[in-house]
Amino acid sequence: MIKINNIHKEFDGRVVLDGISGTFQQGTTSMVIGGSGTGKSVLLKCMIGILSPEKGEVLFDGRNMLTANSEVVKEIRREMGVLFQGGALFDSKTVLENVRFPLDILTNQSLAEKNEQAMICLQRVGLEKAAHQMPSEISGGMKKRVGIARAIVMNPKYLFCDEPNSGLDPLTALKIDLLIQEITDEFNITTVVISHDMNSVMRMGEYIMFLKDGKKVWEGTNQNIKQAELPALQEFISTKLM
Secondary structure, X not given: OEEEEEEEEEEOOEEEEEEEEEEXXXXXXXXXXXXXOOOHHHHHHHHXXXXXXXXXXXXXXXXXXXXXOHHHHHHHHHOEEXXXXXXXOOOOOOHHHHHHHHHHHHOOOOHHHHHHHHHHHHHHOOOHHHOOOOHHHOOHHHHHHHHHHHHHOOOOOEEEEEOOOOOOOXXXXXXXXXXXXXXXXXXXXXXXXXXXXXXXXXXXXXXXXXEEOOEEEEEEOOOOHHHOOOHHHHHHHHHHOO
């Protein structure tokens, strides 16, 4: 479980996150939604430790990443998997080498052990036959699946996905959504997805946090979001849902 309490972040005196709190339960797919510039990606970066908020707590099963000592922070980071927007693959590495990368830098396993673990993850996302291809040789949807395989290669407790469907056609986006849900359920992961894709929200949003102007203005589920009596949220839904 991940809890965030009163997260406050500024850039040059401009408030980007204003007191954001919420709870992301283990074994569920939670989503942070909102329009461009509402603070979604900044919140993600605060949660995974890329940015430091001025105030607040980020608790991973009770461990506050913002105040923990370096050993605890390293422990938490080893338990994270992150799917970055666009996949963020290394162009000079093969698919297998990309998936293996976290094992290369964070473990002392033998090359054979690391390759075996990476191949298991590629099989899980249906890409074992692409193991020796380069990123330039595969499609955008395949790159996202490689990114997911890399994100789960360390058997994470927490999975973060930043706009996983960005740039994908609807059918491929559906496949990515289903894959994220299956992995969350299969491994009982705490999954947090940043998205502006309402189709994904309606498919996956077991818990939804809606941000506007750096504030959390609504939270709920995909079962009750359409009944929310909040004009800003309904406007967002009407413009994004296809």
